[in-house]
Every structure is written in structure tokens, then in C-alpha cells.
Amino acid sequence: MERKSIRKVLGGVAPGEIVCVKGWVRTLRSGKDIVFIALNDGSCFASLQVVVSPDIADFESVARVGTGACLAVRGVLIESPAAGQRCEVQAREVEILGDADVDYPLQKKRHSLEFLRSIAHLRPRSNTFGAVFRLRSALSFAIHRFFNERGFLYVHTPIITANDCEGAGEMFRVTTLDSENPPKNGNHIAWNEDFFGEKTGLTVSGQLQGELFATAFSDIYTFGPTFRAENSNTSRHAAEFWMIEPEMAFADLEDDCRLAEDFLRYLVTYTLEHCGEDLAFFNERIEKGLLDKLQTLATASFETMTYSEAVNRLQASGENFQFPVDWGLDLQSEHERYLTEKIIGGPVFVTDYPVGIKAFYMRLNDEEKTVAAMDLLVPRVGEIIGGSQREERLDVLQRRMTESGIVPESLWWYLDTRRWGSCPHAGFGLGFERLLMYLTGMENIRDVIPFPRTPGNARF
Incomplete structure (x- = not known):
């Protein structure tokens, strides 16, 4: 089944339609025999709530996934009874594409911008x-x-x-010359022997x-x-x-x-x-x-x-x-x-x-x-x-x-x-x-x- 972006699901898919969404877990809340997952794929600011019940295969593994895990979800879009959201997905199948260790740094709290710069690969x-x-x-x-x-x-x-x-004069030098022993013409570097035949830099x-x-x-x-x-x-x-x-x-x-x-x-x-x-x-x-x-x-x-x-x-x-x-x-x-x-x-x-x-x-x-x-x-x-x-x-x-x-x-x-x-x-x-x-x-x-x-x- 073709994946739909969460932006498209939230923006126009009618309740009752079967959808396939994939994304990363922002938050996971477990209740008695039910799991609520906020799933986000980056296509929009909002996350999509996924409701997972015990009748799906491998429910216990899904209930234990960590924040940051990557999931594929197939389910029916329904009108949400909760305030603040138009719809949610009642999961029929959930596949764990990639779990996340418990030390995943982006937990549910406000992080400083300085800290997020230190993890630019995850921010x-x-x-x-x-x-x-x-x-x-x-x-x-x-x-x-x-x-x-x-x-x-x-x-x-x-x-x-x-x-x-x-x-x-604030250019980054681009050269293939040996920095420790560059060729010279007298006291000057022989830039004519460089890759481009002259002194070059980044624009x-x-x-x-x-x-x-x-x-x-x-x-x-x-x-x-x-x-x-x-x-x-x-x-x-x-x-x-x-x-x-x-x-x-x-x-x-x-x-x-x-x-x-x-x-x-x-x-x-x-x-x-x-x-x-x-x-x-x-x-x-x-x-x-x-x-x-x-x-x-x-x-x-x-x-x-x-x-x-x-x-x-x-x-x-x-x-x-x-x-x-x-x-x-x-x-x-x-x-x-x-x-x-x-x-x-x-x-x-x-x-x-x-x-x-x-x-x-x-x-x-x-x-x-x-x-x-x-x-x-x-x-x-x-x-x-x-x-x-x-x-x-x-x-x-x-x-x-x-x-x-x-x-x-x-x-x-x-x-x-x-x-x-x-x-x-x-x-x-x-x-x-x-x-x-x-x-x-x-x-x-x-x-x-x-x-x-x-x-x-x-x-x-």
C-alpha cells in the first residue's frame, strides 16, 4: 500500500479510509491494553496520533519502542474523540522499521538551541x-x-x-600542493605547479x-x-x-x-x-x-x-x-x-x-x-x-x-x-x-x- 505523508493525511483524507503512514515516534503513552503514539514524518509540524490495541500482531514489542523509533503503520483513519486533533489512526498493522535506544537525546522536553547544535545530525x-x-x-x-x-x-x-x-582577502585556499613542503620559485610558492596552475580559493x-x-x-x-x-x-x-x-x-x-x-x-x-x-x-x-x-x-x-x-x-x-x-x-x-x-x-x-x-x-x-x-x-x-x-x-x-x-x-x-x-x-x-x-x-x-x-x- 502506498505511503501517505502525514501532511496529506491531516489535510484531506476522509475518515474511514485505510492509510499507510511511516515516521518517527515523538512520544508514546501506554494505558491499560492501549498505546498512544505521536508519529511525525517531517512533512508538517503536527504529529499524527496512532492508537494501538492488543489485537495487532507483536503488540508487546510495539508498546516498548522508544522515543525516536521508526515505524510503519497501516490502519483506518477515524475522527478523534480527543480535543485538539481532527483525526487519528486506529492501527491494524505496525512494523518496527528501526527501534531507538533509551539514551536517544531528543526526549519530550525543551532542549536549548546550544545543545541541539551539538547534535546537528538529529536536531x-x-x-x-x-x-x-x-x-x-x-x-x-x-x-x-x-x-x-x-x-x-x-x-x-x-x-x-x-x-x-x-x-x-578572506578566501579559503584551494590547493593540492604539499603544505609542509610546497614547491617554490625563490622565496615564493610556485602556484603554477598547483592543480589549476594558479592560486585559487572558494568563492x-x-x-x-x-x-x-x-x-x-x-x-x-x-x-x-x-x-x-x-x-x-x-x-x-x-x-x-x-x-x-x-x-x-x-x-x-x-x-x-x-x-x-x-x-x-x-x-x-x-x-x-x-x-x-x-x-x-x-x-x-x-x-x-x-x-x-x-x-x-x-x-x-x-x-x-x-x-x-x-x-x-x-x-x-x-x-x-x-x-x-x-x-x-x-x-x-x-x-x-x-x-x-x-x-x-x-x-x-x-x-x-x-x-x-x-x-x-x-x-x-x-x-x-x-x-x-x-x-x-x-x-x-x-x-x-x-x-x-x-x-x-x-x-x-x-x-x-x-x-x-x-x-x-x-x-x-x-x-x-x-x-x-x-x-x-x-x-x-x-x-x-x-x-x-x-x-x-x-x-x-x-x-x-x-x-x-x-x-x-x-x-x-
Whole structure:
């Protein structure tokens, strides 16, 4: 008999129908000549109650299974007499697919998130992480659907690269050379003898390659893993994370902001419409007021102000910030939150940042003090999206690379797009895990990615 997911059984199977369900035991209660099992297969937040009576084969073995055991159940779906559940399964056959020892760590109690990180191989079976990873899956689909509906091409950019897009030198080295005795040319490592014939690392961004495709397909996006060897052991940093990076040809900064607003609003609305059960859990257990926050953002007006205006308004606020607010310094999270929560009262785009704090590829504005960059700030988080119009002028781009300490010849292929058919183009990056933190209320990036990679930790 074909297995039905518990989500389908709870969502639409009529009482009286024979069903086959398989899953893991969340709880087991034994009464006089009866056993109640809460069975969950991960397809939804709710568990299905299975009622087992002594007339099934091997009743005594079933009554002794431990929490975490895996069962296959065949039985009739009936209306439940108990409050709080629509239906339950009256078991006719129960097969123990895999029993669980008594020391199974996920017992019926609330475990700390820190403890659950130590058992990342089992934490997907918990209520919290079941909800997190179902929402992560749903949002992945929504991202692809958003861009597909708008005619964007999905591009798989390389994970191994010889170029540091951000120029911060925080790349993980990829090499086959003997670390204890590498070949050398004089006092320097002979990278030409390495596997790829040059120094390579894990990508920090797919943007540069994405720009190449935008000059052929107009509108593209990337969605894949990126890596940064930044030794920041904070709740907001991970060494491996996923990025969504659209790129549009024939677009300026205003077009970039419009796409970012549409994108974020679409994902928030999609989450509200398709992940209601899991969001209700987050709203109750993780962040009180989460649903109100998301519903407000879904219909909010997105304001825009320049970086210079933001600095002036922060300085005029009289607020005693931990970090100084001066023109030329990057805005900190406390400044971004103050802008959204106290000054604007909603999401805001901050545009036209000083040249000195932004990357070489951002388009230089006419006064040559600022670049056509934008950050989208939202309440409670601060920056959630960062983007820019790209520098399409060959001579200006070459000058900006030199000023940033980048040898133009090292990116000759990138510069070629400015030689042959250059056009205005723009794009942005959205860290997927940062988005998930916002949508779930989870406060640590380690809790929205299946197997976090952080300084000192690469387990599982």
C-alpha cells in the first residue's frame, strides 16, 4: 500500500479510509491494553496520533519502542474523540522499521538551541528545526519562482575561483600542493605547479561571473553557496552560507532598488501564505510579534534616503550611539536599526555611499565622492540586502581597481565586457541565512543552516 505523508493525511483524507503512514515516534503513552503514539514524518509540524490495541500482531514489542523509533503503520483513519486533533489512526498493522535506544537525546522536553547544535545530525527531528528547514525549503522554491516568473536566467557560478570579488582577502585556499613542503620559485610558492596552475580559493560571491552572463542574457540570478574565511565568531557570521545575487542589464540604481523591494515583499508574502503552521510556532516560541512584523513589512512603504542624509539625521537625533556617526564611516547595525525603527518607522533604502567604504565595481557618481550603491534596511535587523549599479565605463573601472589595490590585468576577462558592448547594469546580494533569521525570528545564523561552518567548527 502506498505511503501517505502525514501532511496529506491531516489535510484531506476522509475518515474511514485505510492509510499507510511511516515516521518517527515523538512520544508514546501506554494505558491499560492501549498505546498512544505521536508519529511525525517531517512533512508538517503536527504529529499524527496512532492508537494501538492488543489485537495487532507483536503488540508487546510495539508498546516498548522508544522515543525516536521508526515505524510503519497501516490502519483506518477515524475522527478523534480527543480535543485538539481532527483525526487519528486506529492501527491494524505496525512494523518496527528501526527501534531507538533509551539514551536517544531528543526526549519530550525543551532542549536549548546550544545543545541541539551539538547534535546537528538529529536536531532536524525537533519541532524547532523541523519548522526552520521546512521554511528554508519553501523559501528556496519561492526564490526560483520569483525570478522564473520575471524571465530571469538561473546561472551556476563557480565555487572554485582565482578572483576575490570583494577584495578583502578572506578566501579559503584551494590547493593540492604539499603544505609542509610546497614547491617554490625563490622565496615564493610556485602556484603554477598547483592543480589549476594558479592560486585559487572558494568563492566569496558569484557576482563577477553573473555580470558576464547579464551582458548576454539581460536578466540573470545566481543562488548558491559562498565562503568567507572571516574569523568572526558571532551570531550573524558563518564561514559557509548561501547567497542570492540577481544582475540586470540596462538597469540603474533605481531599477535595482525596485527589484529588491519587489523581491523581499514577494518572499515575505509567500511565507505568510504557505508556511502558516510553522510561522505560528515561531511566533509563539521564538519571537513574539513575528507575524505582526512580517504582515507589516509585506504592506509597508519602502522609503529612500542618501547616506549623507542618513548621517545628518542620525547626528541630529541626539542619540548616544556606541559607535561614532561621521561621514565616511560605514553605518553600524545600531545606526541602521535606529533609522528604520525610530526615524523612518519601516524599511528604507540608503543610497550613494562614500567611495572609500564600497567595492571597486560600484559606479562612481558624478561628484566622484560617492558611488551608486544601496543597502535595504529593515526594522529589528538593519541591512538585509546590499547592491549597486555597476561601473560600466572601462577607464573609470580601471582607475577604481588601481586605487583599490587590484591589478586590472588580473581581471582582464571582467574588463572585456566593458570593451565590447558595455551597458549600464545593476544587481544586489541577499544572504539567504540572514533572510531566514528575519523570517523565523531565530537569533543565531547557526540555527538556520543544516550544518553550520564557523571558526573552530566543521563537524557533521
